[in-house]
Amino acid sequence: MRLLINKLVLILSTLAALLGIGFLFWILITLSIKGISAINLHIFTADLVDNGLRNLLFGQFVLALIAVVIGVPIGMIAGIYLQEYSYNSKYAQFIRNLSDVMMSAPSIVIGTFVYAIVVNPIGHVSGWAGAIALAIMMIPIVVRTTDDMLGLVPTELREAGVAIGAPKYKVIFNIIIKAAKVGIMTGILLAFARIIGETAPLLFTSGNSEFWTTDLNNEFPSLTVAIYNLATMPNEELVNIAWAGAFLLTMFVLIINLLGRFITKEKTK
Amino acid sequence: MESLFKRLSWISATTILLILTSIFVVLFLYAKPAIAEYGLKFLVDSRWGVEVSQPTKPQVSPSTKSSATKATPTTTPKDDNIAVNDEDIAVSDEDIAVNDEDIATDENVAVNDEDIAVSDEDIASQVPSSADEAITADDDIDIDETSKHTKVIYGGLVPIVGTILTTILAMFFAVPIAMGIAIFLSEIAPQSIAKPVGIAIELLAAIPSIIYGMWGLFYFGPLVASVFGGSSVSLLVASLVLAIMIIPFMASLTRDSMNTTPNVLKESAYAMGATKFEVIKDVVFPYAKKGIIGSMILALGRALGETMAVAFVIGGVFTFPKSLTDPTVSIPVVLANSFAESNGISLNVLFYLALILFIISFAVISFAKFYFLRDKK
Amino acid sequence: MIMHIKDFSFTYKGASKPSLKNINLPILENKVTALIGPSGCGKSTLLRSMNRIHDLYPGNKYEGEILLKNLQNQKMENILEIKKENDFIALRQRVGMIFQKPTPFPMSIYDNIAYGLKLQGIKDKTELDKRVEDALKGSALFKEVKDRLNDDARGLSGGQQQRLCIARAVALKPEVLLFDEPTSALDPISTSAIEELIVELKEEVSIAIVTHNMQQASRISDYTAFMYLGDLIEYDKTETIFLNPKQQMTEDYITGKFG
Numbered sequence: 001m002r003l004l005i006n007k008l009v010l011i012l013s014t015l016a017a018l019l020g021i022g023f024l025f026w027i028l029i030t031l032s033i034k035g036i037s038a039i040n041l042h043i044f045t046a047d048l049v050d051n052g053l054r055n056l057l058f059g060q061f062v063l064a065l066i067a068v069v070i071g072v073p074i075g076m077i078a079g080i081y082l083q084e085y086s087y088n089s090k091y092a093q094f095i096r097n098l099s100d101v102m103m104s105a106p107s108i109v110i111g112t113f114v115y116a117i118v119v120n121p122i123g124h125v126s127g128w129a130g131a132i133a134l135a136i137m138m139i140p141i142v143v144r145t146t147d148d149m150l151g152l153v154p155t156e157l158r159e160a161g162v163a164i165g166a167p168k169y170k171v172i173f174n175i176i177i178k179a180a181k182v183g184i185m186t187g188i189l190l191a192f193a194r195i196i197g198e199t200a201p202l203l204f205t206s207g208n209s210e211f212w213t214t215d216l217n218n219e220f221p222s223l224t225v226a227i228y229n230l231a232t233m234p235n236e237e238l239v240n241i242a243w244a245g246a247f248l249l250t251m252f253v254l255i256i257n258l259l260g261r262f263i264t265k266e267k268t269k
Numbered sequence: 270m271e272s273l274f275k276r277l278s279w280i281s282a283t284t285i286l287l288i289l290t291s292i293f294v295v296l297f298l299y300a301k302p303a304i305a306e307y308g309l310k311f312l313v314d315s316r317w318g319v320e321v322s323q324p325t326k327p328q329v330s331p332s333t334k335s336s337a338t339k340a341t342p343t344t345t346p347k348d349d350n351i352a353v354n355d356e357d358i359a360v361s362d363e364d365i366a367v368n369d370e371d372i373a374t375d376e377n378v379a380v381n382d383e384d385i386a387v388s389d390e391d392i393a394s395q396v397p398s399s400a401d402e403a404i405t406a407d408d409d410i411d412i413d414e415t416s417k418h419t420k421v422i423y424g425g426l427v428p429i430v431g432t433i434l435t436t437i438l439a440m441f442f443a444v445p446i447a448m449g450i451a452i453f454l455s456e457i458a459p460q461s462i463a464k465p466v467g468i469a470i471e472l473l474a475a476i477p478s479i480i481y482g483m484w485g486l487f488y489f490g491p492l493v494a495s496v497f498g499g500s501s502v503s504l505l506v507a508s509l510v511l512a513i514m515i516i517p518f519m520a521s522l523t524r525d526s527m528n529t530t531p532n533v534l535k536e537s538a539y540a541m542g543a544t545k546f547e548v549i550k551d552v553v554f555p556y557a558k559k560g561i562i563g564s565m566i567l568a569l570g571r572a573l574g575e576t577m578a579v580a581f582v583i584g585g586v587f588t589f590p591k592s593l594t595d596p597t598v599s600i601p602v603v604l605a606n607s608f609a610e611s612n613g614i615s616l617n618v619l620f621y622l623a624l625i626l627f628i629i630s631f632a633v634i635s636f637a638k639f640y641f642l643r644d645k646k
Numbered sequence: 647m648i649m650h651i652k653d654f655s656f657t658y659k660g661a662s663k664p665s666l667k668n669i670n671l672p673i674l675e676n677k678v679t680a681l682i683g684p685s686g687c688g689k690s691t692l693l694r695s696m697n698r699i700h701d702l703y704p705g706n707k708y709e710g711e712i713l714l715k716n717l718q719n720q721k722m723e724n725i726l727e728i729k730k731e732n733d734f735i736a737l738r739q740r741v742g743m744i745f746q747k748p749t750p751f752p753m754s755i756y757d758n759i760a761y762g763l764k765l766q767g768i769k770d771k772t773e774l775d776k777r778v779e780d781a782l783k784g785s786a787l788f789k790e791v792k793d794r795l796n797d798d799a800r801g802l803s804g805g806q807q808q809r810l811c812i813a814r815a816v817a818l819k820p821e822v823l824l825f826d827e828p829t830s831a832l833d834p835i836s837t838s839a840i841e842e843l844i845v846e847l848k849e850e851v852s853i854a855i856v857t858h859n860m861q862q863a864s865r866i867s868d869y870t871a872f873m874y875l876g877d878l879i880e881y882d883k884t885e886t887i888f889l890n891p892k893q894q895m896t897e898d899y900i901t902g903k904f905g
Contacts (some may be wrong), residue, residue, distance in 0.1 A: 002544055002547070003544060005544075005546060006544035006545055006546040006547070009546040009549075010457060010545060010546065012449065013448070013449035013450075013452040013453050013457065014449070014453055014457060015449070016445060016446045016448070016449020016450060016453070017446075017449050017450040017452075017453035017454070017458075017466075019446060019449075020446045020447070020449070020450050020513075020516050020517075020520065021450070021466065021469070021470070023513050023516075024469070024470070024473045024513070024516075024517065026488075027473075027476075027480070027481065027484045027513075028473075030484060030487075030488050031480060031484065034487075073281075074281050074284055075281075077277060077278050077281035077282075078278065078281035078282040078284065078285060080278050080281075081278035081279055081281060081282040082282060084278070085275050085278050085279065086282070087703060087704060087705075092282070094286075095282045095283070095285055095286060097635075097638050098285055098286060098289055099285050100634070100638055101289070101631060101634045101635055101638060102285060102288065102289055104567060104570045104571065104574075104630065104634045105292070105574065105627065105630060105631070105634075106573065106574020106575075106576070106601060106626055106627065106630050107574065107576065108574065108576040108601045108604050108605060108623070108626075109292065109296070109574065109623050109626055109627045109630075110292075111604075111608075112296065112604060112608065112619070112620060112623040113291075113292045113295055113296065113623075115608070116295045116296070116298075116299050116620070117291070117295055136288060139284070139285065139288070140285065143282075143285065154747065154749070156745045156746070156747055156749045157749050157751070158702065159699050159702065159743070159745065159749075160743070160745055160749035160751070160811065161751070162699060162702055162738060163697060163699055163738050163742060163743035163745075163815075164738065164739070164742070164761065164762040164765070164814060164815065164818065165735045165736070165738040165739035165762060165765055165766070165818065166735070166761075166762070166765050167270070167271050167731060167735060168271055168702075169270060169271050169274040169275075170765070174751075174753075174761070175751045175752065178751070178752040178753065179751075179752040181752070190475075193475060194475070197476070197477025197478075197479070197480075198477070199477070199478070199479045199576070199577045200576035200577055200601065200605060203605055203608065203609070204608045204609050207609075224477065224479055224577075227479055227483065228479060228577065228580070231483050231486065231487075231581065232486075232581070239487075242483065243483075246479070246480050246483055249477060249479075249480070250476055250477065250480055253475055253476065253477060254472055254475065254476070257471075257472055257475045258472070261468070271731055
C-alpha cells in the first residue's frame with residue numbers, strides 16, 4: 001500500500017511536470033512559428049506607420065536604457081547604503097523589506113502613479129514618463145542585487161582595505177564593488193531584461209507612437225504597447241506584425257537571460 | 270568626501286521609502302474625489318458607469334455639478350446632445366441586461382461598456398435625453414429644466430471580485446502543477462534531466478507576460494472554449510493563462526527552497542526505510558515549508574497585479590460571471606483599458622481602484638515578507 | 647617599546663560586559679610579540695584595537711590608553727584619541743594588518759601593492775615600480791611573480807596570496823605589523839614560508855601576532871602574552887612562558903590541560 005501510494009505520487013508529480021513543461025513549450029513553439037514566419041527585412045527597415053517595427057524596437061530599447069541610466073545609480077547607491085553604511089540598523093532592515101515589497105508591486109499601479117505625477121501635470125504622455133515608470137520598476141531590483149552581491153564579499157576584504165589606510169568610500173568603490181562586479185552586472189542585465197518586456201507601466205505613460213522619433217517629450221514608440229494594440233486588431237497583417245514583435249522581444253529577453261547565466265557560470269568556475 | 274557619500278547613500282535608500290509613500294499619497298489624492306463621492310460603498314457596489322436618477326434635486330445637484338464641471342473636457346461638442354464623453358454615457362441596468370449576450374459573444378470584446386455605448390448608436394440613442402452633467406454648466410441648467418436629475422454611479426465590486434476570482438482560480442490550477450514540477454526537479458529527475466529542465470523553467474519565468482496573454486488569446490482561449498464551451502475570453506481562460514504564467518516562477522522558487530533540505534536529513538529518513546513520497550512528505554516539505562508557502566504568496570502577489578496576461582483573455586465586461594466560462598473583468602484590466610480615455614470622476618474612480626489593488630498586494634507581499642523574516646530567525 | 651597598551655578595556659556594541667579588562671602590554675621594537683590563548687579570550691579583539699579597525703563598526707567602547715611612538719619626536723601618543731578620518735588613515739598606514747584569510751584585492755598583483763602607495767600620494771611611476779619590487783622581494787615573492795605582475799592577484803595560490811598581503815602592508819613601510827592568525831588557512835609548507843618571513847621582517851618592523859598554534863608562537867616570537875577570558879594572565883619572554891610559567895593557568899594551557 002505504501003509503495004503504491006509512493007508510486008502514484010511520483011507518477012502524478014512527473015505528469016504534472018510534463019503537463020507544465022508541455023504547456024510552456026507549446027507557447028514557445030507557437031510563438032516561434034508565428035513569429036519567424038512574420039519576420040522579414042521590411043519589419044526592420046520600416047516604422048509602424050508602414051507596417052514595420054523599426055521605431056518600436058528602437059523606442060522600447062531607448063526607454064529601457066534610460067530607465068537603466070536613472071535606476072541603476074539610485075538602486076546601487078541605496079544597495080551600498082544597506083550593505084556598507086547601515087550596520088544592519090532597524091531602518092536599513094525596514095528599507096530592505098520595503099524595497100522587496102516594491103519589487104512585487106503591480107506594474108500597472110506604477111503606471112498609474114507615474115501618470116499622476118508626470119503625465120497629468122504635463123498634459124500628455126511622453127517618453128520620459130515611460131522611462132521613469134520603468135526606472136521605478138528597476139530600482140528595487142538593483143537594490144536587491146547590489147545588496148546581495150556586496151553581502152557575498154568577505155568582511156576581511158573591507159577590513160584589509162581599511163587596514164591599508166584607504167577611506168571607506170574608496171574601499172567600497174575600488175575594492176568591494178570590483179569584487180562584486182560580475183554579480184552586480186549580471187543582476188543589472190537581468191533587471192534590464194525584465195523591464196524591457198514590461199507593458200503595463202508604459203500603457204499610459206509613454207503611450208505609443210507610429211512614427212520614428214527621438215523626442216522623449218512626446219508620445220514615444222513602445223514595442224510592448226504596440227503589441228497589445230495590434231494583437232487585438234481585426235487586421236491579419238497587423239496581428240502578424242504583433243507576432244513578429246512578440247517573437248523578437250522574447251528572443252531578446254531569453255538571450256539576455258542566457259548571457260547572464262553564462263557570465264555567472266564563468267565566474268564561479 | 271566620506272561623509273558626503275555616506276549622506277548620499279542614505280538619501281538613495283530613503284528614496285525607496287519616498288517613492289512608496291508617494292505612491293500611496295498620490296493614488297489617494299487622485300482617488301479622493303471618488304472616495305468622497307462613493308465612499309466605502311464603492312467596494313460592494315456592483316454598478317459601473319450606471320446612471321441613476323436623483324430623488325432629492327437641490328441637495329445633490331451642487332456636488333454633482335462641481336465634480337462634473339471639474340471633469341468637463343473642453344473637447345465635448347456643445348451642440349451634440351448624444352453622449353460622447355465616456356462619463357456621460359449612462360447605460361441603465363436594463364440596457365446592460367439587454368446587451369449582455371451580445372457583449373459576451375462578441376469576439377473583440379476587449380473594450381469596456383462605455384466604449385460599446387459610444388460606438389453603438391442604438392444604445393446611445395436609447396438614452397439620448399439623459400442628462401449630461403459633463404456638458405458645460407450652461408447646458409446643464411437647460412437640461413435641468415427639461416429632464417430629471419441623474420448621477421453616474423461607479424462601483425468597484427465587479428473588478429474586485431474578478432481580480433480575486435482569477436487569482437484564486439489561478440492559484441488553484443498552478444499550485445499542484447508547480448509543486449509537481451518542483452518535486453520532479455529536486456527529488457525525482459536525475460541531475461542530467463533536472464538541470465536543463467530547471468534552466469528552461471527559469472527562462473520561461475523571464476518571458477514577458479504580454480506573450481502569455483497573446484498566446485492565450487489566439488491559441489489557448491479558443492481551445493478552452495471548444496472543450497468547455499462558452500467564449501474564448503472568459504474567467505476560466507484568464508485564470509488558466511495566469512496559472513501558466515506563474516507556474517515557472519512558483520516552481521523554481523519552490524524547488525530552490527526544497528533543495529535547501531540537507532541531504533543527511535533525507536538520507537537518514539531513507540535509511541529508516543521511508544519511501545520517496547514519505548521522505549518528501551515528512552522531511553522535505555516540513556523542512557522547506559516556510560519557503561514553499563512564501564513562494565506561493567509571492568506568486569499570488571504576482572497574479573493579483575498581473576495586467577497583460579489577463580487583459581487579452583478576460584473579456585473586460587463589467588458583469589459578474591455566472592459560470593466559469595463567462596467573461597468578466599479585473600482591476601488591472603479596467604485600468605489598462607479605461608485609463609487613457611478617462612477624465613474627471615471616472616479617472617478618480619480608476620485611481621480608487623488602483624489604490625485598492627496596491628493596498629491588497631502590499632498587504633499580501635508584506636505578509637509574505639513577514640513570513641520569510643520569521644523563517645530567518 | 648613602540649606601543650604600550652595601558653589599563654585598556656574594550657566593550658563591543660550592545661554587550662553588557664567588556665571583552666577586554668584592564669590589559670597592560672608593551673610591544674617592543676623590532677621584536678615579535680605573540681598573543682596566545684583559547685578561542686574567545688579576546689586576543690584578536692586586542693589586536694584589532696591596535697589599529698582601531700574596530701571603528702569600522704560604530705558603537706564599540708574603548709577605555710584606557712594605547713600608546714604608539716611617534717618616530718619623529720620619540721613621544722608616545724594615545725591612538726584612542728584619534729577622531730578625524732585623516733588621522734585614522736595615517737594610523738592604519740603606520741600600523742599594518744594581515745588577516746586570517748588572504749585578502750587580495752580584486753586587481754592585478756602590481757596594483758595590489760601599488761594601491762596603498764597611491765593612497766599615500768605616490769604618483770611617480772618609477773618610484774612606484776621600485777617600491778613594489780622592493781616589497782615583493784621583501785616578502786620573498788618577487789621571483790615567483792615577476793613575469794606576471796599584471797595578472798589578477800586572485801589567481802595566486804593561498805600561500806602566495808598571503809605573502810602578497812604581507813608585501814602590500816610592508817610596502818607602506820609601517821612601524822608595526824599586526825598578524826591575526828596569518829597561517830590558519832594555509833598548508834604546512836606555506837605556513838613555514840610565512841613564519842620565516844615574519845622572522846626576517848622583524849629587522850624592520852615590530853610585530854604582534856595572534857596565533858592558535860603554540861608551536862608557532864614558540865618558534866617565531868620573542869615575547870608571549872597569554873590571555874584568558876578577556877584578561878591578560880601572563881606576559882614574559884617566550885622561553886619563560888613556555889618553560890617556566892609563573893601562573894598555574896598558563897602552565898595548564900601550555901601543557902594542553904585545557905584550551
